[in-house]
Amino acid sequence: MVDFARVQKELQECSRDIERSGIKVVPKSDANLACLLGTIPGPIGTPYEGGTFQIDISLPDAYPFEPPKMQFTTKVWHPNISSQSGAICLDILKDQWSPALTLKTALLSVQALLSAPQPDDPQDAVVAQQYLRDYQTFVGTARYWTESFAKSSSIGIDEKVKRLVEMGFPEGRARSALETVGGDENLALETLCSG
Amino acid sequence: MRAPVLSLDSKIGEKKKGKKIREPLKKSRIFQCYVTLLGKASISFLFIFGFLKRGQYRPIYKLVLVLDSAFKVISSSFRACFLKTKPPLRASSSSLTLTQFEPERATQREREREMGQTGALDRAEKLRKDGNTYFKRGKYLAAIDAYTEAITLCPKVLVNYTNRAQCHRVLKDWTRVEEDSRKAIQLDSDWVKGHYYLGLALLQKQEYPEGVKELERALDLGRVADPKGYMVEDIWQELAKAKYREWEEASSKRAWELQSLKEACESALRETHDAFQMEGFLDEDGTTHMKQLEALGRVFEKAAEADTASEVPDYLCCNISLDIFRDPVITPSGVTYERSVILDHLEKVGKFDPVTREPVEPSQLIPNFAIKEAVQAYLKEHGWAYRTS
Secondary structure (H helix, E strand, O other): OOOHHHHHHHHHHHHHOHHHHOOEEEEEEOOEEEEEEEEEEOOOOOOOOOOEEEEEEEOOOOOOOOOOEEEEOOOOOEOOEOOOOOEEOOHHHOOOOOOOOOHHHHHHHHHHHHHOOOOOOOOOHHHHHHHHHOHHHHHHHHHHHHHHHOOOOOOOHHHHHHHHHHOOOOHHHHHHHHHHHOOOHHHHHHHHHHO | OOHHHHHHHHHHHHHHHHHHOOOOOOHHHHHHHHHHHHHHHHHHHHHHHHHHHHOOOHHHHHHHHHHHHHHHHHHHHHHHHHOOOOOOOOOOOOHHHHHHHHHHHHHHHHHHHHHHHHHHHHHHHHHHHHHHHHHHHOOHHHHHHHHHHHHHHOOOOOHHHHHHHHHHHHOOOHHHHHHHHHHHHHHOOOOHHHHHHHHHHHHHOOOHHHHHHHHHHHHHHHHHHOOOOHHHHHHHHHHHHHHHHHHHHHHHHHHHHHHHHHHHHHHHHHHHHHHHHHHOOOOOHHHHHHHHHHHHHHHHHHHHHHHOOOOOOHHHEOOOOOOEOOOEEEOOOOOEEEHHHHHHHHHHOOOEOOOOOOEOOHHHOEEOHHHHHHHHHHHHHOHHHHOOO
16 A cells, blocks of 8 residues: 555645756646656756656555656657656666655656766667767757657747748758757758758 | 253263163164254254344354254264274173273363363354454444353453454444453553553543543553554554644634734734824824734734644654654664654665665664654644644
8 A cells, every 4th residue: 555645745845845846746636646747857958958857657555665666758868768668767766766765856866867867777778879979969869859849838840840841951851950959940950051 | 052962962971871881872873863963953054044144143153053062972972883982881780890980980070171161261262253253244243242252251361352342442332442441451451452442432431631641551562562563553543633633622722812812912002002192192103003013913923833733844754654753763874763664664675774775674773762752742732743644
């Protein structure tokens, strides 16, 4: 049985300093406190800056004596996060879990993981390879993914591609150009013109 | 209910006495007896089904008892007759063999008497188990009957008292709960359940201080016996509920007192203000009067602070349960946890301190009396912190 008294307290605590941490945890439905939705802002100074990432949290019965199960629902380009499923490779969510950790501290750790990727212990081998071999492209792709999936307010990437196509560039090239520069339309145009 | 069995027993006994000396028991006679018993058994089974349909379990149990002993009797005589496992009783009609037999029969009688005593214990134990089964099925009256019978058989077995008290508790018969738990405590003054139920009964009778005292005693005893047991948690919940109710009453009284005092102060201030106005000190007085009222408000807010529910400070809460400490223990790393929770952690997660990750063994946990006292002091001032979720 999940210790709901503790979960309740955690949620209160989390909402109390949401201003400072930017980390939000809310139950998906009031009926079941074992299914939660976490939100973390992308760390400043990283390709994830400006994005808001959603994480699906489900609490096992033995919580807090077992780690919460966390998975990104927002698509993320990161060596330790699966670009397909959103699965997170983080020790404290596995064997290094301690009941003294909370949902908030766990999400803070996930946020820290975004700023400090560990390509030596990858979850997504493709991303890790790119990170190690071609860091610039990695940063570009990560920024592009942040632009297109982690920002609901910004104009969709498809629209940018459409505009570049209207200018006379082939769609495939337009898309990859946008991807390499991280979604910036003007930079993409420059790349396309010079290339 | 046992009467028919006894008579059957004695009948067979008579036959043994009467006939065995002269000749072996006729096999046909045994068969006859067996058949009659089978007939009786089938009738009893019919009864059992009848009772089962009506959901009356108590008579069934008694019938089964009758059947059980009846079958024992018949099977033993059957064995005696057909398998000849016992030495033939009829050896001879000489007085010698009879006297030889006498002491043996005497010791057998003694043994039977002993058996009767242990039998009472066994029967009481069986009744207790039956009572527990009835209780689980929600047949509280039947359970009470079983426990009562067990108590009559063995009045010194205190479990039966608290078990019966538990039934009375469900039925909200608090006078009986009190009676039974007091009896249990009489038998063993350290009986956790006795103090627990007595505390509950006293609280129901509005005897708060005594009730709380009993629950606290139960809590202390329970923690020694099994700090992780469900009962400790239950007792705490009941105690917290009682304390919270106590606080609610006291605090609403205090709030009412403060409110009337505040109103009196305000009207007094207004009067002096009006008096000043009459005398013509108008200029600055308007602001001073407002300031005074504000200050008064602050003073009363401060006075009500302890009774205003807020958050328990983190240093009085366990890092894992996030709840206020009840039975705090300190690890070799110097971090304090709730005992039951850290024990759970050491068992389920691993033998390390959850905060520092230093190795910890359950035996290394030491009670943190300072924190315990701090919690008690805090709870005394802030009764709202007893609120349970």
